[in-house]
Amino acid sequence: MKLKDFAIERYFAKYEFSAKYMMSSSDCDGFGMDEVLSLASASEKKDWEELKLGYTETRGSVPLRKAIQKHYQNIELDEIIVTSPGEANFVLMNVLLSKGDEVVCMAPMYQSLYQIAKDIGCQLTLWEPIEENGAWDYAIDQLNRLITKKTKLLIVNFPHNPTGYSPSKEGQLEIIKLCRKNDVYIFSDEMYRFLDHTQGAHLPSMCDVYEKSISLWGTSKTFGLAGVRIGWITSKDRGLLQKIENFKDYLSICSSAPSEILATIALNNLDYFLQRNLEKIRHNIELFKIFQKKHKALFDFQAPPTSSTAFVRFHLESSTAEFAENLVKETGIMLLPSEAFEYGTKHARIGFGRENFPEVLAGLEQFLKENNY
Template sequence: MKLKNFSLERYFAKHEFSAKYLLSCSDCDGYSLKYVLDGAYEEEMSLWEGMTLGYTESEGHSLLRESVLPYYKTNDINDVVVASPGELNFVTMNVLLEPSDHVVAVAPCYQSLTEIVKSLQCDLSFWKPDPEDWKFDIAHLERAIQPNTKLIIINFPHNPTGSYLTLDELQEVIRIAREKNIYIFSDEMYHKLTMEATQELPPICDLYEKGISLWGTSKTFGLAGLRTGWLVSQDHSFLEKVIAYKDYLSICSSAPSEILSIMALNNIDRFLQPNLEKIRNNVSLFSAFAKEHKIIKSFTPPQAGSTSFVELDIDETSLVFSDRMVDQVGIMTVPSEMFEHTGKYIRVGFGRDNFSDVLEVFGRYLDTY
């Protein structure tokens, strides 16, 4: 199996730790270890202090899987498997798919959602939103289904556009899948990051027997460095295959990360609420900014998630624009080329404290552009 380079991650690798300003991150600022420990309950501190640094359970620490349960309808820790989010995405596709299968995936999207499908030589169709408002039309999804469709891949809140479905629309996606016995892999990495007026969707595994939900600590909790994610599904035979496949990859998660993830899950508001406040404030700042700068051709505020895909009125490609800006003023942006999306867009991320400072420099740059 050969995989193409992950363009977005390679672009981050080039600039993330050298650029002075980051305007396109999808995660919120990382919380400190001290912040996590300061909010921990007494029993969690005992776990932390008594922790040994040996191997851990392949499926994830049973207390971690218990801490995941309140967010889902299930009461069964055997519905939960822990690994890093990227790994769980990779393993899911490998466990589910054969070359003769057809897959429908949202696009643009985080590249691994489609690249792994391609590497497995499956036939792939895209479910694309309307660029006017980034709405995904259910009729388009229905038309993309083929007799050999095995899997539908969705990602709501959507990275990069900030698009979201209504519950009725999600129920329609499930109806389409159920009629043809199709799995749904729902990448819910931005779960709970919803704007004030947006109604939160339930995880797919609560609604559909062949639904697989992916969530983790990276985005919602501002704890990407823990590398903790989890799949939740009612399909135990699928989850057992995931656990077995992991033996060839990470085998198990890191013990400190598991305990810190338990602390976060048991006290979500300490992590989520500051992130939501930051994202909502930064979206308002950017709405005003977009009106003042003609180069911003269109901006659809996110309904959910931490990013938007912003169209630019420029004569060059968005890649050339982004490369020049990072060279000249040290602002890193992710251009649409990193999402294999045509048109001149950059992703803007709203989860960072220094957003207004970065906007000031970005505004000065656009004024002289």
């Protein structure tokens, strides 16, 4: 299989380590390793100090899977496979899908969530959002029209990158009902799990509430630990998990041993990371609301209910790609245009997880003034 280039990752590759400011990152600032280690329990500290850098278990170390298991209602240790998030996605699509299979996927979407299916030769249908004055919604009756008895897989991502959309619990149950009726698998990307800054109750993981689903989560977004490169797949479908384990033998085989311990510590201290990240996201959203009020004619914005990102519509004569290109050239601020999501030319993603967001807004303000926007 030949894979089309990953537009978002190529865009980040161009700027992430050269531009001065990142205005569109979906992850929160990375925590320091010392800080993570300072949270370790006595046994985790011992594991770290006595760590031998040999191979680890293909499915992930037992302490790590026990730490993962705590965050699900109904998942056994052998219903978890640890891999990097991108690898999990790649392997799952390869073991589950064949050429000609019908797949429904939300749009816009993190490209690997639909591109692999597309390049395998699946027939892809997009579940498009409804946009109204900067707010985003996905209608269940539209999904009802897309899902048929021939659909093999539905791919969802809640909280959603880039719009920040999440359904209510009732909405999630309606999606499940529809898939159960048509015997459809759900792949549920939950990389932004628990980043619910407005909604009181968290959405249950799909693997806890739908028997024919596969959930993906990891340390990158919820925890601010992208450099750990640890993610995991959880599912009640043990046959499918065995196929995933077998495929993984051809890729990473197992995860990095130090990363497994860092991820274990993080998972055992979820609230510590969550509180800090949510505080930052909420604060930056408030700043962005004020900023948008001053620039209503330039772009629409309504605070997203969940996640660390928003997707805003610009009212420009030029494309957002052109605007972003000028912005990064003049100010060093990188803005991710919707072209990288293959979603038209009028939107851009905003990331709220960075401490220096106020500085970024000041730079953007100056740029708008100097260029008469």
